[in-house]
Amino acid sequence: MTRTASTTSVRPNKTRPMKIRNGYEVPRGRAWWRHLGWRYIVGVIVIAFMLFPVLYVVSASVNPIGSVASGSLIPKSLTFDYYRQLLSGTRYPFMRWYGNTLLIGLVIALLEVLFSTMAAYAFSRMRWRGRRIGLFTVLLIQMFPQFLSSVALFIIMSEVGKVLPQFGLNTLAGYGLVLLGGTMGNVWLMKGYFDSIPRDIDEAAMIDGAGHFTIFWKILMPLVTPILAVNFLLTFIHVIGEYMLASVFLTDNKVKTLSIGLYGIIEGDQSGNLGLFCAGSILLCIPVVAIFLWLQKYITSGLAAGSVK
Amino acid sequence: MRLPKILGAALALTVALALPGCGTGSSASSDTTKKNSAKSSQSSSSDGSVTRAKADLVIWADQKRADALQSIAKQYGKDNGIKVAVQTVATNLDTNFITADAAGNGPDVVVQGDDKIASFVQNGSIVPVQLSSKEKDALVPEYLKAVQDNGQTYGVPYAAEGLILYRNTKLAPDAPATFDDLISTGQQLVSEKKADRVLSLQVGDVGDPFHMQPLYSSFGGYLIGTGSDGKPDTSDIGVDKAGALKFAEKLSQLGEKGSKVFSRSVSSQNSISLFAQGKTPYLVSGSWARADIEKAGIDYAVSTIPGFQGEQQARPFMSVQAFFVAAHGKNKTLAEEFVNNVVPKQSTQEKLYDAEARPPALKSLLEKKAASDDVTKVLSQAAKIGVVRPKVPQLNAVWDPLGKAEAAIVGGADPDSTMSSAAKTIEDALK
Amino acid sequence: MKAVSPKEAQHPRLTLGRTTSVPELVVKIVFLGIVCGFAVSLIPVLIGLKSWTMLAVLCVSVACILIIYTTKRHVPAKYLFPGTFMLVLFVLIPVIYTVAISATNYGDGTRGTQEEAVASIVENSVERQENKPSYTMSVARGTDHGRLVLYLVDEKTGKIYRGTQQGLTPVSRADVTVSDGKVTAVGGQRVLNALEIDKQGDSLSRLSVPVNKDKGIYIHPSGISEAYTGQSRLIYDKAKDTITDRQTGTVYRPRKFGDRYYYADSAGRKVSEQSWLSNVGWDNYTRLFRDESVRGQLFSTFLWTLFFAIFSVFGTFLCGLLIALLFDEPRMAGRKFWRSLMVIPYAVPTFIGFLIWSTFFNKDFGIINQVLGVGIDWFGDPTLAKIAVCTANLWAGIPYMFLISTGALQSLPTDVVEAARIDGAGPFRLFFQIKMPLLLISVAPLLVSSFAFNFNNYNAIALMTKGGPFASSGEIFGGTDILISGIYRMAFGGSGAQFGLAAAVSVILFLITAVLGGIQFGISNKFEDIR
Known part of the structure; x- marks a missing residue:
């Protein structure tokens, strides 16, 4: 069913067909400007501001000198050498790093979303002693400056590694475990949205005989898919960009992520040439955008799923 | 009751799963309990990564050196029937090494610069190496001295560094005899619109004492004086002494409020690219600038940094890259063997030179390479007259305030009072 | 089997039974x-x-x-x-x-115990005696409980010796096989290869052959095939807890310097920079308030940190929300495209993002000055530098808030929104009275955690300005330093890293953010109760 912004009036000259987008009629003429035109203009300005620095990253990635600070956006000469190095893996196992990054990004994001949603369900839907305090504590602990945590975590994981080498230092599994420590940070994100869903839905389901897990999995989760998708994307971005812990935990070339591998290349290098690093950063943007596009349909599905009543 | 049923089934599965688990369990438990000597009887990981268990010698280096080391390591491994692993710690290699070594999980050999020796020794992370006099004689004496502290040799050097002057031969065909010549040539080029700035020397917002050092020393400035026993005397800070003040005066004249030779907008991010784009005729930098300059196709020549007219010689900091033996590595004997015998070998030093052309520490090799490569020659000259940074942890307390003072003076602050207050800050910090 | 209720018949999806x-x-x-x-x-x-x-x-x-x-x-x-x-x-x-x-002086030089420090100091004082022989070494397992035995061939004279903890004894050529100047076989004992020697590393390092015990001259193994004669210059007397220099006779005792102990002589000269871990109680906490230069700036820095955090949170949220609303028009074309572009800045590593922003504000080469045609010294002036930092942090945080807001807007219960629309609510009323409150409930806790994050946002400051500008080198806190960046610099600068101090500072900062966060949490709870 389509909706119209104004009642249709019969105009003999109007022979153009009605344009429909996303189930709504697209207005024309002055109405177009009033509703849509200005959005495009503002949109362009906003995107220009947000993407401008990224243009510098792109510029440095094709500039042989690779400096981000040379002042001019268009480099004097173009080179795709950096991309070539990354994709062919001549000097460093880039594709392996890329694969590691994607693997750990996807797995950790999935697990974090799952665990944090479960916890959010408990905080939002259940009442138990210490709930308020627990909620506040979770928030509180995340506020602690994590600067010195790498020393403590190193010691912990080196102990773990003695017993379980698969999860010790220098393993992706161990690194992944440490990253999962941040799971509860996402609880707040999820809890808020759970709270905004009326309780009546739960109650209706309970009357019909659904257990707590069913309510969680089959009823509430589908309703919060937009925020699940956002949570997943944010966690994914955070994980693939993480380098502080990675520098301590991943020292062997075979287990490095792209982020830490690239940092390693520029760290010992005083020349200010960030070309390779920038090329790698651009390559990292690709999965992020791809995942976002894939998640778009979940983000916009809120409209459809909201009709369980 | 559901409870026993579930538990019962779980227990059954437990037994089934635990049986194969017992096998690996017992072999691991036969390990010695001492942390440092727990060895390769642990089960190895299945993802193919080299864990400590599989490698008999672990070397940590930053990415650039790691590449060169791979073939050397492989050869050494083949010769002795052991497995050598070269690993990179991407950021903060030195502090991560100290932490890892203290936890008993560090490498056996680490590759670092001589400026880290103070910190490593302070934390007990490295042990001295015992080279024979014959081995010592084969090394360039200045480079060997740079890795010595308190009568002990701490590492085996393989390359040296020093700041040199790159010049764009199209703009400035001749090497300047004094720094004043450099400035006047540069200013001429700027007025003729052939160049944007006189000189690329990075300052940044918080200063860069490393790059300022040649000029600082030309006026007789020093950081920490030497006591009568030859050791650094931390009560003698040179930041507010005559030489430093003279330097500060000159710097102020050449700064942003003066002739604009120095500017805080030139930093480590754009200093080399400015020269590589042909915007400045001169660049003060190290061996790392070479690649970008050549990539940009600039016709260049190198020379040592000249001092100011009528003043002393300009002496940049000389730094040495060396291999160190970790104090708590699991394979100390192999590490000692590697560092003492493999690093000083001609083939090793050649391979490292091929990866990055810096003056090698082996005397005979240095002569050969200096003869065939100009940049190496000038680098070795700079390293020869260079100043070795004092190996005391207190150097950090001097470095930061001095840098900030230099940046402030370049920005137009009063030279005398800025240097004096910097000296006071340092003295307070060292109390 | 349960009877099928009418509701079950209508909504079969809901009847999934219990979890068993x-x-x-x-x-x-x-x-x-x-x-x-x-x-x-x-x-x-x-x-x-x-x-x-x-x-x-x-x-x-x-x-x-x-x-x-x-x-x-x-x-x-x-x-x-x-x-x-x-x-x-x-x-x-x-x-x-x-x-x-935080209650210790843990840091560079104080990572271990006193015993470890002493052992390391003494070990590092072994000096190779050039006038004494050096040997080519082989290691074998002796018949005495399989203890290690060294077989040494004097490099100069070629004489062969057996070395053990007890001493050096000459060995006749007949008992061993020598090839290439090295002992390769011994009757009745097993000569170890490189790998095996390495495994015995610990025992080997403890094996030193005494040559002159009084003078402290021993033969030490070096690597897997060499040994040298060395003298340990320092002697440790456990009973008196002193280190004595054999050559000069100086006696070093543990003395207190600041918050740690060193072995030093009566004139205060340390024998080594190595110290050990010790407890300092509340010292690290009071240090901040005792230090005059820190104390003076503490309050003003706190205010700036507060402002920075609040501005960042509300700035990014406002912009993020507005942009989300901008694209929240179903009739707009290519919304997937617009939204994906908004995500890209967030995927760029913060390190490079802030670096690029700092180049934008460069006085001579930055794009901002070039476009405006001026030579503003952004990073030289405290206020301008603060503006620069705020702008860059705004840019860095907008995508996050945009994503959150987009998700939130999509998650709004559509029935309420539809009802309002049908009632004839205009876009402004729709937004402010209906959408905003619902939005704020879900988003409020995120704003609190974003506040906490930005209050301690070390990265933003360090990468953009390194805390500058610094009026004089005596300042602990520069023009753009927030509490955490200034204090960490203090803890990690100086004479090596001081983890104890940094830990104490982390606790203090945590308490501050906890209090502030608690206040905000309390306010946001009221929202939840309203609903």
Whole structure:
């Protein structure tokens, strides 16, 4: 069913067909400007501001000198050498790093979303002693400056590694475990949205005989898919960009992520040439955008799923 | 009751799963309990990564050196029937090494610069190496001295560094005899619109004492004086002494409020690219600038940094890259063997030179390479007259305030009072 | 079999019964089985390694898992356990560790115990005697309990010796096989190869052959095939707790310098920069307030930190929300495209993002000055530098808020929105009275955590300005320093890293953010109650 912004009036000259987008009629003429035109203009300005620095990253990635600070956006000469190095893996196992990054990004994001949603369900839907305090504590602990945590975590994981080498230092599994420590940070994100869903839905389901897990999995989760998708994307971005812990935990070339591998290349290098690093950063943007596009349909599905009543 | 049923089934599965688990369990438990000597009887990981268990010698280096080391390591491994692993710690290699070594999980050999020796020794992370006099004689004496502290040799050097002057031969065909010549040539080029700035020397917002050092020393400035026993005397800070003040005066004249030779907008991010784009005729930098300059196709020549007219010689900091033996590595004997015998070998030093052309520490090799490569020659000259940074942890307390003072003076602050207050800050910090 | 109620018939989706269907039971059993099996196989390993803490942690965790997941009770715990377990292990324990360190002087030079420091100092004082012989060494397992024996060939004279803890004894050529100047075989004993020698590393390093015990001259192994004669210059007297220099006769005693001890002589000259870990109580906490230069700036820096955090949160939220609303028009073309472009800046590493922004503000080469045609010294003036930092942080945080807002807008209960629309609510009323309150409920806690994050946003300041500008080098806090960046610089600058101080500072900052966060949390709770 389509909706119209104004009642249709019969105009003999109007022979153009009605344009429909996303189930709504697209207005024309002055109405177009009033509703849509200005959005495009503002949109362009906003995107220009947000993407401008990224243009510098792109510029440095094709500039042989690779400096981000040379002042001019268009480099004097173009080179795709950096991309070539990354994709062919001549000097460093880039594709392996890329694969590691994607693997750990996807797995950790999935697990974090799952665990944090479960916890959010408990905080939002259940009442138990210490709930308020627990909620506040979770928030509180995340506020602690994590600067010195790498020393403590190193010691912990080196102990773990003695017993379980698969999860010790220098393993992706161990690194992944440490990253999962941040799971509860996402609880707040999820809890808020759970709270905004009326309780009546739960109650209706309970009357019909659904257990707590069913309510969680089959009823509430589908309703919060937009925020699940956002949570997943944010966690994914955070994980693939993480380098502080990675520098301590991943020292062997075979287990490095792209982020830490690239940092390693520029760290010992005083020349200010960030070309390779920038090329790698651009390559990292690709999965992020791809995942976002894939998640778009979940983000916009809120409209459809909201009709369980 | 559901409870026993579930538990019962779980227990059954437990037994089934635990049986194969017992096998690996017992072999691991036969390990010695001492942390440092727990060895390769642990089960190895299945993802193919080299864990400590599989490698008999672990070397940590930053990415650039790691590449060169791979073939050397492989050869050494083949010769002795052991497995050598070269690993990179991407950021903060030195502090991560100290932490890892203290936890008993560090490498056996680490590759670092001589400026880290103070910190490593302070934390007990490295042990001295015992080279024979014959081995010592084969090394360039200045480079060997740079890795010595308190009568002990701490590492085996393989390359040296020093700041040199790159010049764009199209703009400035001749090497300047004094720094004043450099400035006047540069200013001429700027007025003729052939160049944007006189000189690329990075300052940044918080200063860069490393790059300022040649000029600082030309006026007789020093950081920490030497006591009568030859050791650094931390009560003698040179930041507010005559030489430093003279330097500060000159710097102020050449700064942003003066002739604009120095500017805080030139930093480590754009200093080399400015020269590589042909915007400045001169660049003060190290061996790392070479690649970008050549990539940009600039016709260049190198020379040592000249001092100011009528003043002393300009002496940049000389730094040495060396291999160190970790104090708590699991394979100390192999590490000692590697560092003492493999690093000083001609083939090793050649391979490292091929990866990055810096003056090698082996005397005979240095002569050969200096003869065939100009940049190496000038680098070795700079390293020869260079100043070795004092190996005391207190150097950090001097470095930061001095840098900030230099940046402030370049920005137009009063030279005398800025240097004096910097000296006071340092003295307070060292109390 | 239950009778099918009318509701069941209408909504078959809802009738999925209780959680004890067969497949779910199997999953539960397998999971618990794996956990138990895992635990049981690890217990002997942990006992063997004597890691009692890990053993305790394992037992407690397994016990928790069994209790929580085998019974029907503890329903909230079933959902809370995984996340909380990770939190405790990887966040809480480091926090406890940090607090524990804050009462010590842990840092560079003070990482170990006094014994370790002394051992290291003495060990590092072994000097190779050039006038004394050096040897080519082979290591063999002796007949005496398999103890290690050194077979040494004097490099100059070619004479062969046997070296043990007891001393050096000459060995006749007949008893051994020598090739290439090295002993390769000994009758009745096994000569070790490189790898085996390495495995014996510890025992080997403790093996030194005495040549002149009074003068402290021993033969030390070096690597796998060499040995040299060395003299340890320093002697440690355990009873008197002194280190004496054999050559100069100077006696060094533990003396206090600041918050740590060093072995120093009566004139205060240290024998080494190595110190050891010791307790300092509340010293690290009071240091901030004792130091005059810090104290003077503390309050103004606190105000700036507060402003920075609040501006960042509200600035990014406002912009993010507005942009989300901008694209929240179903009739707009290519919304996927617009939104994807908004995500890209967030995927760029913060390091490079802030670096590029700092180049934008460069006085001579920055794009901002070039476009405006001026030579503003952005990073030279405290106020301008603050503006620069705020702008860059705004840019860095907008995508996050945009994503949150987009998701939130999509998650709004559409029935309420539809109802309002049908009632004839205009876009402004729709937004302010309907959408905003609903939005704020879900988003409020995120704003609180974003505040906490930006209050301690070390990265933004360090990468943009390194804390500058610094009026004089005496300042601890520069023009753009927030509390954490200035204080950490203090803790990690100076004469090496001082983790103890940094830990104490982390605790203090945590308390501040906790209090501020608590206030905001209380305010946001009121929202929740309203709803």
